[in-house]
Amino acid sequence: MPELPEVEVITRGLRPHLKGKTIISIWHSGKHLRTPVPYEILRKKLRGEKIADVTRRAKYIQIALNSGSLFIVHLGMTGNMGIFPGSSRKTKHDHIELGLDDGKALRLNDVRRFGSVHFLSASDAQQKESTIFKTAGPEPFDDSFSADYLYKTASNRNITVKQFIMTSQVVVGIGNIYASESLFRARIRPTRKINSLTKKNWSDLIDNIRKVLKHAIECGGSTISDFLNANQESGYFQMNFKVYGKNGEKCSCCSSIIKKEVIGGRASFFCSNCQK
DNA sequence: CAAGTTACCTGACGGC
DNA sequence: TGCCGTCAGGTAACTT
The missing domain is CATH 3.20.190.10 (MutM-like, N-terminal)
Structure with a gap:
């Protein structure tokens, strides 16, 4: 959740x-x-x-x-x-x-x-x-979470970019929803292997992870079925989902059909036209 | 080492 | 109505 x-x-x-x-x-x-x-x-x-x-x-x-x-x-x-x-x-x-x-x-x-x-x-x-x-990676808003850091950390591994950014030893806080949403905004396909990403890709991804997380905090989080804040109020960032849970629907950017694919056992959503 | 798989729990939902 | 399989926002401990 x-x-x-x-x-x-x-x-x-x-x-x-x-x-x-x-x-x-x-x-x-x-x-x-x-x-x-x-x-x-x-x-x-x-x-x-x-x-x-x-x-x-x-x-x-x-x-x-x-x-x-x-x-x-x-x-x-x-x-x-x-x-x-x-x-x-x-x-x-x-x-x-x-x-x-x-x-x-x-x-x-x-x-x-x-x-x-x-x-x-x-x-x-x-x-x-x-x-x-002890083993936790940097916070997404820390300066140490940089394109250089990700490029270097990715260098001796070869998993998909979505799995990579969901790994808490790499960076903390990004789960299944915000991984898909950040990758859509950065126009990077979640199935891309990390050794194929350029420094520019990493830099775009960091920018979009920060934007999405910040926007979601401002919206009070995402309420899918049961999330409530400390005062039992719903969040409304789910209104801003571009791909999460939207398989079969049209991409808001290009009208292609959004796809769902299981990556590392987790449902992942993306636009195969916008995300390369 | 890295990467893939399984396990931990409850409840909602769809198919039969 | 109910039984069964599948899936769900996370993560650590396994195995390969």
Whole structure:
């Protein structure tokens, strides 16, 4: 479900609700997510802590506590976090709840349980390369995410360009939707092998990845079936999809029929006329 | 090493 | 109505 724009939208939505609040209770459904929930640690370490800030790194939401420790959440495919009245009923697939001193509650809901939650002590969090982000590539908006970097990183490999930009060790945050959308805008076919891309191709791709992600954040993310922000509102970037899920429809640019092809096990969409 | 495959989960949908 | 296969925004652990 959530790629970088959706995680960023949730992070921004949560921040004003959480910053400065104290966690007074912790609840857990008892079910494991992708990894076991460190419930006993959370209970010990989070209760009574004040929230300093909420930030995003890759597709992770980081809740920083005043003590310097970090509560980190990954939303997987179907995860979502939102703010609810503490008195409201929990719903099916709620897995974690942090009760706050203003009577509200932060809840993590995740139907498929592909998400994960992590706790880093202040000293672990301070180590720049904590285990979680040790192998993570640059953020798409970082200067280090450059045409030179991609050209060089691609040099001793030969997968398709779509698989390459979806690899978190190469660059973080780009998932199945925004990979297809960025490649369409850069006029590069997703099946192209990376050793065939020129520096100009990489440069165009970077520009369009940034444009698409930025636009999607401004639109509040993409809501396909169930994405909601921290205030339970839909995003509307799906209105701006040019190719994702549009196989059989006419290309908005040239009227050719948009194709669907499975690449690396993931549905991929492109215009074979516009994208070479 | 890189690249390809499988596994983790629930639910929606289409075909029979 | 229900049973079955397929698919879904992610990613790590396998195997080849």
